[in-house]
Amino acid sequence: MDARRRRKLRPLATLGVAVSLVAGTLTAQASLQPAAAAAGPALSVDLSAPRHPISPDIYGMNGADPAFAAEIGLPVTRWGGNASTRYNFKNHTYNTGSDWYFENIVAGPDNTVEAYVKTSQDRGSKQVVTVPMSGWVAKDSPDQHPFACGFPAARFPAQDSFDPWDAGCGNGRLDNADLTGAVPTDTSIPADAAFAGEMVAHLVSQFGTAARGGVPIYELDNEPVLWSSTHRDVHPEAVSYDELGGKSTTTAAAIKAADPSAAVLGPSGWGYCEWVASGADGCAPGADAAAHGGLNLSQWFLKNMKDYSDTHGGKRMLDYFDQHYYPQINGGKDPESNAWRLRSTRSLWDPTYVEESWIGPSGVNAPPLQFIRKMKDWVAQYYPGTKTAITEYNWGALDDINGALAQADVLGIFGREGLDLATIWGEPQPTQPGAYAFRMYRNYDGAGSRFGDVSVSAASGDQGQLAVYGAQRSRDKALTLMVINKTGGELTAPLSIAGLHGNTKAQRFTYGPADLGSIVRGDDLLVRHGRVTATYPANSITLLELPTRRR
Numbered sequence: 001m002d003a004r005r006r007r008k009l010r011p012l013a014t015l016g017v018a019v020s021l022v023a024g025t026l027t028a029q030a031s032l033q034p035a036a037a038a039a040g041p042a043l044s045v046d047l048s049a050p051r052h053p054i055s056p057d058i059y060g061m062n063g064a065d066p067a068f069a070a071e072i073g074l075p076v077t078r079w080g081g082n083a084s085t086r087y088n089f090k091n092h093t094y095n096t097g098s099d100w101y102f103e104n105i106v107a108g109p110d111n112t113v114e115a116y117v118k119t120s121q122d123r124g125s126k127q128v129v130t131v132p133m134s135g136w137v138a139k140d141s142p143d144q145h146p147f148a149c150g151f152p153a154a155r156f157p158a159q160d161s162f163d164p165w166d167a168g169c170g171n172g173r174l175d176n177a178d179l180t181g182a183v184p185t186d187t188s189i190p191a192d193a194a195f196a197g198e199m200v201a202h203l204v205s206q207f208g209t210a211a212r213g214g215v216p217i218y219e220l221d222n223e224p225v226l227w228s229s230t231h232r233d234v235h236p237e238a239v240s241y242d243e244l245g246g247k248s249t250t251t252a253a254a255i256k257a258a259d260p261s262a263a264v265l266g267p268s269g270w271g272y273c274e275w276v277a278s279g280a281d282g283c284a285p286g287a288d289a290a291a292h293g294g295l296n297l298s299q300w301f302l303k304n305m306k307d308y309s310d311t312h313g314g315k316r317m318l319d320y321f322d323q324h325y326y327p328q329i330n331g332g333k334d335p336e337s338n339a340w341r342l343r344s345t346r347s348l349w350d351p352t353y354v355e356e357s358w359i360g361p362s363g364v365n366a367p368p369l370q371f372i373r374k375m376k377d378w379v380a381q382y383y384p385g386t387k388t389a390i391t392e393y394n395w396g397a398l399d400d401i402n403g404a405l406a407q408a409d410v411l412g413i414f415g416r417e418g419l420d421l422a423t424i425w426g427e428p429q430p431t432q433p434g435a436y437a438f439r440m441y442r443n444y445d446g447a448g449s450r451f452g453d454v455s456v457s458a459a460s461g462d463q464g465q466l467a468v469y470g471a472q473r474s475r476d477k478a479l480t481l482m483v484i485n486k487t488g489g490e491l492t493a494p495l496s497i498a499g500l501h502g503n504t505k506a507q508r509f510t511y512g513p514a515d516l517g518s519i520v521r522g523d524d525l526l527v528r529h530g531r532v533t534a535t536y537p538a539n540s541i542t543l544l545e546l547p548t549r550r551r
Helices: 066-072 082-086 113-122 193-207 224-230 241-258 272-276 297-310 335-348 371-382 401-417 433-442
Strands: 043-046 076-079 093-095 104-106 126-131 136-138 166-170 188-190 217-220 263-269 320-323 387-390 421-424 454-460 466-472 479-485 491-498 503-512 515-521 525-528 531-536 540-546
Touching: 043 466, 043 479, 066 433, 076 113, 076 421, 082 093, 082 136, 082 224, 093 136, 113 126, 113 193, 126 193, 193 241, 217 241, 224 241, 224 263, 224 272, 241 263, 241 297, 263 272, 263 297, 272 297, 297 320, 297 371, 320 371, 335 371, 335 401, 371 387, 371 401, 401 433, 401 454, 401 466, 401 479, 401 540, 433 503, 433 515, 433 540, 479 491, 503 531, 531 540
Parallel strands: 043 491, 076 126, 126 217, 217 263, 263 320, 320 387, 387 421
Antiparallel strands: 043 454, 093 104, 136 188, 454 466, 466 479, 479 540, 491 531, 503 515, 503 525, 503 540, 525 531
16 A cells, blocks of 8 residues: 555544643733634625535435434445455455455444445435455355454464464565465455346345335445555456456446446545556556556546447446545644644645645645546546545544534535535544534534535635535525634624625524534524624634525
């Protein structure tokens, strides 16, 4: 695995809140007074500007606490990750790959794909199910130690590390270098596109077709360019354009044959390098790209899927263009890291934002990512009509207010930029600040009220201080505005709403450091002829809800 890749964030530890007390001496000559709020940037909303729907599927998760999922009406979940690459639905066995000593694990009854689908359906969440595509799935294996594994001690007696609970399974490395010579059949059996079709047919037999309430979306494996790292015991070869393209088209065809009403999602690359380059090329288009018209991997993938569709009766073979996005920040919670985290959300859309990690001038010197906008541009050029998805992302620090601010900003960007589906990996626990970022969009008043489902134009004079996102609810036409104060001080800012006439009141709901355990209903704000000035607490998220009257 490329050392420059930041590891995926796993579920975070239980929240701990530290409170520091500062003692001071008050005298008759001096007293402490709260600092006056600074002037913030002007905020503006235009109700007459072009609009677009906000997909509810952008508020998804890869997993979630059941009660929290019910509270926010979790719209979509994903069954994926590295373990899904070799999941065998016939024996409920998967391989952990490089995540944990390349071991075959028999899934318990609550962890099978069928259990996942049923649980998601019972709570009303749309499902994304990953189907294997690497060429191998786990064979029949013991359900207890000693496990079958990719680098057994019997074959590789010298390794850097062995499973502390199973000394017979190693990490496949010696002197910090990958070992070669693993035998795929130690853990796995061959599986081609027909196997994926059988898996879909099996789920159809259990739950019906997508059109009749069955699994609606199938994913073409997980981060395929990393197979030579994460599953190197069975796939040590670098993934090329042709391998990814060939396996993706035949697997998509098998899925569509088993359930013509189901959607296909892919290629689910791990990050920047896989976004633009094959495993054979590394982290920039090279010889492999040159042999495929000079297109980067994403561009060629879309074109290849469309070309296959065009030569097979015009049936759409890719419904969602999906990539994973992990900002390459350091993950810390010191002031510098916190500021970087809040700036880095710009990489999703801002054509002026220069990457501050190895992706930028200090490393591969990539141009501004504009991640979502680039995805949409490439779709428009190479496979029009394909939706866009990010099925893994995480800005980190979800146990901290700074992570909550970033998460709220990301969800606002997803809606404004028209992303179709997103599922966070390493979801926040219900009591963590990151969970409240989701509540601000999905249940800000504790009674199920949600941010609007139709995006309206909203702008800030300085998005780095006060970010603002606007949407109108179709149900009651209420205007909802999300205002995120990314600074360490209170900001008082004017808000103007073009197209809003007369006087009305805005309800105000705020989440911030003053109370990390709840969303606070504040005093209503009087809005006169579309204008109001309000103060936004430091490091806070504020939802304004107001009725609209348009001429």
